[in-house]
Amino acid sequence: xxxxxxxxxxxxxxxxxxxxxxxxxxxxxxxxxxxxxxxxxxxxxxxxxxxxxxxxxxxxxxxxxxxxxxxxxxxxxxxxxxxxxxxxxxxxxxxxxxxxxxxxxxxxxxxxxxxxxxxxxxxxxxxxxxxxxxxxxxxxxxxxxxxxxxxxxxxxxxxxxxxxxxxxxxxxxxxxxxxxxxxxxxxxxxxxxxxxxxxxxxxxxxxxxxxxxxxxxxxxxxxxxxxxxxxxxxxxxxxxxxxxxxxxxxxxxxxxxxxxxxxxxxxxxxxxxxxxxxxxxxxxxxxxxxxxxxxxxxxxxxxxxxxxxxxxxxxxxxxxxxxxxxxxxxxxxxxxxxxxxxxxxxxxxxxxxxxxxxxxxxxxxxxxxxxxxxxxxxxxxxxxxxxxxxxxxxxxxxxxxxxxxxxxxxxxxxxxxxxxxxxxxxxxxxxxxxxxxxxxxxxxxxxxxxxxxxxxxxxxxxxxxxxxxxxxxxxxxxxxxxxxxxxxxxxxxxxxxxxxxxxxxxxxxxxxxxxxxxxxxxxxxxxxxxxxxxxxxxxxxxxxxxxxxxxxxxxxxxxxxxxx
Numbered sequence: 001x002x003x004x005x006x007x008x009x010x011x012x013x014x015x016x017x018x019x020x021x022x023x024x025x026x027x028x029x030x031x032x033x034x035x036x037x038x039x040x041x042x043x044x045x046x047x048x049x050x051x052x053x054x055x056x057x058x059x060x061x062x063x064x065x066x067x068x069x070x071x072x073x074x075x076x077x078x079x080x081x082x083x084x085x086x087x088x089x090x091x092x093x094x095x096x097x098x099x100x101x102x103x104x105x106x107x108x109x110x111x112x113x114x115x116x117x118x119x120x121x122x123x124x125x126x127x128x129x130x131x132x133x134x135x136x137x138x139x140x141x142x143x144x145x146x147x148x149x150x151x152x153x154x155x156x157x158x159x160x161x162x163x164x165x166x167x168x169x170x171x172x173x174x175x176x177x178x179x180x181x182x183x184x185x186x187x188x189x190x191x192x193x194x195x196x197x198x199x200x201x202x203x204x205x206x207x208x209x210x211x212x213x214x215x216x217x218x219x220x221x222x223x224x225x226x227x228x229x230x231x232x233x234x235x236x237x238x239x240x241x242x243x244x245x246x247x248x249x250x251x252x253x254x255x256x257x258x259x260x261x262x263x264x265x266x267x268x269x270x271x272x273x274x275x276x277x278x279x280x281x282x283x284x285x286x287x288x289x290x291x292x293x294x295x296x297x298x299x300x301x302x303x304x305x306x307x308x309x310x311x312x313x314x315x316x317x318x319x320x321x322x323x324x325x326x327x328x329x330x331x332x333x334x335x336x337x338x339x340x341x342x343x344x345x346x347x348x349x350x351x352x353x354x355x356x357x358x359x360x361x362x363x364x365x366x367x368x369x370x371x372x373x374x375x376x377x378x379x380x381x382x383x384x385x386x387x388x389x390x391x392x393x394x395x396x397x398x399x400x401x402x403x404x405x406x407x408x409x410x411x412x413x414x415x416x417x418x419x420x421x422x423x424x425x426x427x428x429x430x431x432x433x434x435x436x437x438x439x440x441x442x443x444x445x446x447x448x449x450x451x452x453x454x455x456x457x458x459x460x461x462x463x464x465x466x467x468x469x470x471x472x473x474x475x476x477x478x479x480x481x482x483x484x485x486x487x488x489x490x491x492x493x494x495x496x497x498x499x500x501x502x503x504x505x506x507x508x509x510x511x512x513x514x515x516x517x518x519x520x521x522x523x524x525x526x527x528x529x530x531x532x533x534x535x536x537x538x539x540x541x542x543x544x545x546x547x548x549x550x551x552x553x554x555x556x557x558x559x560x561x562x563x564x
Contacts, residue, residue, distance in 0.1 A: 022224035024328040025212040025313050025357070027114040027276035032106075034273050036081045042074055048105040049074070050247075052142025057095045062254030063128070066090045067103040074102035081270040085127055085250040087263050099259070103249035105144040106273075109136040111243045113277040114210045121165055122266035123174075123201035126259030128167055128251040129268045131207055133160040133244040145245060155186035158239035160216060163207040165200070166256040168419065170465045174200040177419075178209070178218035180228050184236040190440045192419050193218055193226020204271060214328050216240065231325070246273065278357065282311045285360040286331075291352045291367045294336065297402050298344035298376035303369065305335045307354045307362060317353045328357070344376040377401040379482040382413075387459065388470035388546070388557050392416055395462070399476040406450050406478055410435075410460040410471065411442040417464040427457035427473050430555075435460070452479035467544070470557075492556040494549050499563035504535040506549065514550040517560070537562060 034046050042049075049069035054060065059067075065085060067073075074083050085101040121129040134143070135157030139150040159181035168177055171194065180191035197205050197220055208219040215229035230237045250268055253259050286309040294302030307314045309331045316335065318325040322342060329335030342348060350369045354362040378401055384394030393413040400407045412420055422435035422443025435443035447456065459473045494508035506512065512532040517525050525545070526535060532549075545560045 022219065023114075023210040023212075023217045024215055024330075025112075025210070025278075026330065027112075027210070027278055028312070029277055029279045030274060031110070031113070031277045031279065032108045032275040034081075036076045036079055036270065036272065039077050040075065041071060042076060042081065042104065046107055048107055048144035050103045050105050050142050050144070051092065053093050053095065054141070057093070059251065060254075061251070063251045063256075064097060064253040064259070065099040065101045065251060066092050066095075066097045067249070068092065068100050069102075070100065073100050074104065079271065081248075082267050083129075083248060083250055083270070084265055084267040085122075085252055086265040087259075099252045101250045101252060103247065106246035107144055108275070109145065109243040109245040110275060110277065111241070112211050112213060113275055115162060115208060115246065116272070116274045116276070117162065117207045117248075118204055118271040119207065120202070120204045120269045121163070121200065122250065122268055123165065124260075124263065124266040126166070126253055126257050126263060127266045128164065128254070128256035130164045130247070130249055130251070131162040132164070132247050133162065133209075134158070134247060135239065136243040136245055155181045156183050156235070156239055158182060158242075158244065159186075160209060160211070160240070160244060162209045162218065168194065168465065169257060170419070170467070172196060174198065176200070176207075176220070178226050180216065180240075182237050182239055184234075188418055190418055190420075191228055192440065193228075194419065195220050195225040197221075204269075211240065212328055213241070214326060232323075246275075248273075278311065278313075280311075282309075282356055282358040282360065284310045284356075286314055286354050286356055286362045288332075289354040289362045289364070289367065291350075291369050293369055293371045296371055296374060297407070298374045298378075298400065299342050300338050300340040301342060301348060301350070301371045301373065303337045303339065303350060303352065305329060305337060305352065305354070306333065308332045309356045309360075311356045311358070313357050315355050315357055317355075319351045320348050322348075342373050344373050347372045374402070377479060377481055378407075379476065379480075383471065385472040386469055387472050388461075389467065391469055395460070395471060397460075397471070397474060399474065401450075401452075401479045402446075404448070404450050404452065404478075406447045406456065406476070407444060408447065408458055408460075409438070409442065409444040410462075411439075412462045412464075413441075414469075417441070417462065419465040421463045423461040423463065425459040425461055425470065425473075427459070430550075432461070450478045454478050468546070492549050492551045492554050494556060494558070496547075496558075496560070498559075499561040500537060501562070501564050502536070502538050504537050504547070504560065506533045506535070506547075508533070508549065508551075510551040510554070512549055512551055516548040516550070518546045518548070 051067045083102045090100045117131050136145045137149050137152040138157040139153050161179040164177045174196045177194040181189050185191050206221050210217040215227050217224050217227045286307040289307040292304045294304045305316050312331045314329045316327050351366045353365040378399050380398035384391045396411040398409040420441050424433050424435050424445045435445045455477050457473050457475050459471045461470045492510050496506050514529045515532045516527045540562045547560045548557050
């Protein structure tokens with residue numbers, strides 16, 4: 001690392017600058033790190049090799065590796081930590097396994113802060129590289145803190161997965177995942193976010209986690225892509241108010257999939273691990289605190305808050321007749337807070353206080369603001385009707401007219417669906433747009449500049465791990481209450497042989513105007529208005545696809561399995 005010191009200082013400054021608009025608390029003081037400057041074994045004062053097998057002799061999730069303290073599995077060279085998973089018979093604790101790897105525990109635990117890990121990870125089939133955190137209080141034999149602090153079972157201790165790769169086969173190449181495991185959602189958790197990283201297996205990236213008392217935000221190369229922030233925090237959904245420690249490892253097999261017979265080894269290279277907190281004692285109170293009312297709907301009020309503090313961070317406490325909200329913002333930066341689940345046509349009084357994270361209060365706390373919610377104009381309900389695939393439970397829907405805009409909200413209720421994304425489908429002309437997530441299964445979009453009295457037709461595609469389902473089209477009259485119904489889709493009769501290997505041959509009694517083929521995450525891979533009855537798919541990867549055929553104002557959808 002010696003030849004990268006100037007780059008290091010620039011990079012710290014760069015990351016802090018670009019991240020300030022994306023996290024609620026900026027942490028600036030480096031409190032713990034490993035730059036991996038000394039060749040040989042990992043620094044024993046900073047890392048613990050966790051090698052003890054769990055009861056039963058196997059690691060969790062069907063994994064097949066032994067974790068060892070061998071240099072072949074974890075070593076430092078030329079400023080890089082290498083964690084290597086290898087195919088080799090290895091006997092330990094009386095059990096022989098065919099793969100070895102390393103699992104490192106940091107000997108440092110902390111409460112709140114930011115973690116940056118610059119690394120290059122393997123993408124080999126069957127490997128599961130991960131950077132993650134566990135509560136210092138976890139009861140897990142062999143973990144570094146267990147003997148002294150291990151009094152809480154998983155998942156009550158809380159788990160923060162900063163980066164995982166290899167366990168999301170339904171996602172595209174270069175997809176990484178971050179997740180939270182809590183008593184209310186664990187194992188196949190629904191608290192998941194992900195992003196596609198450029199050239200994942202060949203390039204170094206910075207994987208970050210920013211943890212404040214109010215939210216946990218995950219970033220890739222300084223850009224936030226997922227935030228976990230339960231409105232009401234309880235031990236069931238927020239066990240993240242106690243110290244946690246870091247883990248670095250590569251697991252093999254299990255839910256990471258089948259390990260190819262020709263696998264020999266895969267290496268994860270780590271350039272550095274850094275933890276930041278705010279350690280300077282602050283005695284100066286915030287100044288210039290303002291609070292204004294923003295957008296108002298029938299069920300929500302937006303408050304725009306701003307204040308200045310030398311620490312760089314502001315804590316806001318909002319109280320009203322429906323409850324209270326605590327949130328954090330950046331100094332001298334407007335903070336938008338949406339208070340939702342309000343009653344329509346009702347006056348609300350909001351009492352707002354500002355302080356810094358050291359508890360110094362704004363001199364003239366609190367500020368009081370009043371707002372009256374709008375009368376509700378729209379429709380909502382429940383359905384399990386589908387035009388593609390099916391729903392195990394169904395979904396809630398809502399169309400609300402706000403001025404000349406229509407806010408469309410859909411919530412998937414199927415408990416068996418995870419890693420969910422929402423896409424709004426406009427019927428005519430067909431268009432697909434990504435919806436904004438409200439929760440992990442609830443999504444919204446606002447259609448602007450609509451004509452009162454006009455009719456709009458929309459559906460929602462829910463894409464999830466392993467597939468997708470599409471709701472029926474809903475017909476809504478803009479500006480009306482409950483003028484809502486299902487829009488029947490005229491279908492085209494068409495067929496083709498399944499599975500398909502080289503050419504998709506479509507048979508139909510109707511003239512075909514256009515054929516569109518999408519993969520299982522909704523991306524268009526082919527769209528054609530020519531040669532619509534014979535389409536070359538030789539470049540397709542094996543797997544499931546969605547074929548949509550258009551004729552005049554009609555269209556139909558079928559699944560296509562490619563198997564070469």
